[in-house]
Amino acid sequence: MVKRINGPVTHAKVEQLARDNAENASSVTEIVHPEFNADERNGGYAYVYDRTVYDRTLLIYAFDGSSQWSIDPGDPAGRFDKIEQYWLEKQHQHRQLTLNDVSDSHRAAIAAIADGLGSVGELPAAARPGVTDLAVADHLLVWLRRYAREPTEAAALRVLAAKDWLLEVNHTDRAHPCPVCGLPAIGRPWIDIVSACDSCYRKAECGHGRHVDGYNPDPMGGFEAVHLDDRSVCEQVTRDGSVWVDRHPCRMGEAKFGGVYVGVAVPRGQTPS
Secondary structure (H helix, E strand, O other): OOOOOOOOOOHHHHHHHHHHHOOOHHHOEEOOOHHHHHOOOOOEEEEEEEOOOOOEEEEEEEOOOOEEEEEOOOOHHHHHHHHHHHHHHHHHHOOOOOHHHOOHHHHHHHHHHHOOOOOHHHOOHHHOOOOOOHHHHHHHHHHHHHHOOOOOHHHHHHHHHHOHHHHOOOOOOOOEEOOOOOOEEOOOOOOOEEEOOHHHHOOOEOOOOOEEEEEOOEOOEOOEEEEOOOOOEOHHHHHHOEEEEOOEEEEEEEOOOOOEEEEEEOOOOOOOO
């Protein structure tokens, strides 16, 4: 995994990043693609370097801060094709979308973000024409809020341009009311757990009143909780998963397919809504 570049991406910074990651700094060689290098919106720089005794790495770093590294194809044509493909992906991700390019549910979710609302359902009916399933629109709202760098229409449209999967409206993907505050929440970590919303997730406290977060300590899974103030392990939450959100008893733990959830357990015999 390559390190990240802080601040504006420059030729000198990308070269230094390649040197920092190279096993042998003298192996660092720039791969010049004039059009890619000159495209200040979609372009960037590329370098190859020795990663191990056996492998060489091709690092492509874009002006938008994204990067890709892969095994060096080893020939000029292969390197050019890799850079060309990455450049085309950047052009696609940075394309200009308008509200006319997205669905009614997307438009309603974007309006809710721009108006600072917690749910698409808080919009007047006239401001969400064509939206027949609020839970579907709220599902989009949660994802857009996660990715948008600012709560604006322009920022939300940039997210949709960069993430094609979010342009699809899948009516099986639905939000549900957060069991703590009622705002839209997504995900079902386990059949008997109702996920809390993103806001409530960030409020989780251990039994000592300290804010906690969790992570998977191993690529194969597992769960460990840490205190956010000093990143020390929280033995209590790691052991029993009990957390509190605004004094509401909740649980924190490893989700079914990895990651960490905060949610409320459904009493036995009841069906999660």
